[in-house]
Amino acid sequence: METMIPNPTTAPVISSQDLLKHWQAHRGLTRRVIDAFPEKELFEFSIGGMRPFSKMVYELLAIAAPGVKEIATGTSEELKEDLSQATTKDKILALWDEATAAIDQYWALIPDEKFQEKIMAFGQYEGTVISSVLYYIDNEIHHRGQGYVYLRALGVEPPNFWER
Amino acid sequence: METMIPNPTTAPVISSQDLLKHWQAHRGLTRRVIDAFPEKELFEFSIGGMRPFSKMVYELLAIAAPGVKEIATGTSEELKEDLSQATTKDKILALWDEATAAIDQYWALIPDEKFQEKIMAFGQYEGTVISSVLYYIDNEIHHRGQGYVYLRALGVEPPNFWER
Numbered sequence: 461m462e463t464m465i466p467n468p469t470t471a472p473v474i475s476s477q478d479l480l481k482h483w484q485a486h487r488g489l490t491r492r493v494i495d496a497f498p499e500k501e502l503f504e505f506s507i508g509g510m511r512p513f514s515k516m517v518y519e520l521l522a523i524a525a526p527g528v529k530e531i532a533t534g535t536s537e538e539l540k541e542d543l544s545q546a547t548t549k550d551k552i553l554a555l556w557d558e559a560t561a562a563i564d565q566y567w568a569l570i571p572d573e574k575f576q577e578k579i580m581a582f583g584q585y586e587g588t589v590i591s592s593v594l595y596y597i598d599n600e601i602h603h604r605g606q607g608y609v610y611l612r613a614l615g616v617e618p619p620n621f622w623e624r
Numbered sequence: 625m626e627t628m629i630p631n632p633t634t635a636p637v638i639s640s641q642d643l644l645k646h647w648q649a650h651r652g653l654t655r656r657v658i659d660a661f662p663e664k665e666l667f668e669f670s671i672g673g674m675r676p677f678s679k680m681v682y683e684l685l686a687i688a689a690p691g692v693k694e695i696a697t698g699t700s701e702e703l704k705e706d707l708s709q710a711t712t713k714d715k716i717l718a719l720w721d722e723a724t725a726a727i728d729q730y731w732a733l734i735p736d737e738k739f740q741e742k743i744m745a746f747g748q749y750e751g752t753v754i755s756s757v758l759y760y761i762d763n764e765i766h767h768r769g770q771g772y773v774y775l776r777a778l779g780v781e782p783p784n785f786w787e788r
Contacts, residue, residue, distance in 0.1 A: 591646075613672040
């Protein structure tokens with residue numbers, strides 16, 4: 461007789477829905493960090509030879525919605541950071557909101573069992589679906605943390621990290 | 625007849641073991657970021673009125689092992705950031721390694737079904753076990769990202785974010 465006890469190494473610690481909610485809450489905070497930048501400094505201010513925050517945001521936009529679409533549809537996406545139309549804060553925020561909707565839309569198409577599957581993200585990064593998604597989230601937190609330093613250096617109070 | 629299809633809202637996207645591995649890989653990177661700081665600057669360098677990186681690390685140390693111990697044992701932990709013995713980089717790295725072992729030890733005592741339980745972390749932060757653990761990891765990535773800016777401002781090449 462088969463037992464019904466789930467394999468302990470695959471028991472759930474977070475559901476797909478909760479992970480999406482977690483990420484979108486982070487993305488809401490990142491949106492407020494973008495919005496906290498003065499227009500000019502978003503595109504020009506830099507420390508230690510690093511990119512201005514707008515360029516970090518281009519990277520996040522290039523990864524998030526295309527990355528989820530790739531997982532959901534199985535089509536290989538290109539990593540495109542050239543966002544020449546994102547020349548103002550308002551345009552960046554509009555792209556951010558489009559990505560928010562696209563992430564929700566494509567995430568709903570990912571079956572739970574897919575998270576353990578192997579993928580080659582953007583045709584070049586080997587991992588599983590879950591390791592790729594965690595990378596996208598962690599990379600956003602990493603660069604947003606850098607944005608906090610830029611804001612502090614500019615004398616701007618950033619939004620609280622714990623408010624999502 | 626009962627179906628054997630798991631509830632889709634609680635299906636696993638990551639296991640407890642994989643989440644621990646994910647965090648410890650992040651912690652390995654954070655250790656290398658600490659180590660990349662010149663001794664003096666670890667304790668003194670700051671941008672925009674922020675804390676020196678050593679003080680951010682005190683916070684991470686105060687959270688990580690005590691936070692996991694609290695979850696595993698159910699005893700309420702105090703948030704203690706006073707690490708007056710951590711006065712050199714070597715001492716901080718030694719505390720970091722102790723925490724690494726303690727996290728492994730206490731994590732093994734957390735049953736999978738506990739991750740959805742409600743807790744009051746450090747007697748004051750309401751959440752679930754999983755939301756608390758994700759907070760601890762995200763908070764580390766956030767402050768480490770700030771450490772990257774400090775290193776760049778100091779002319780030190782930080783370790784690659786993607787190497788864990």
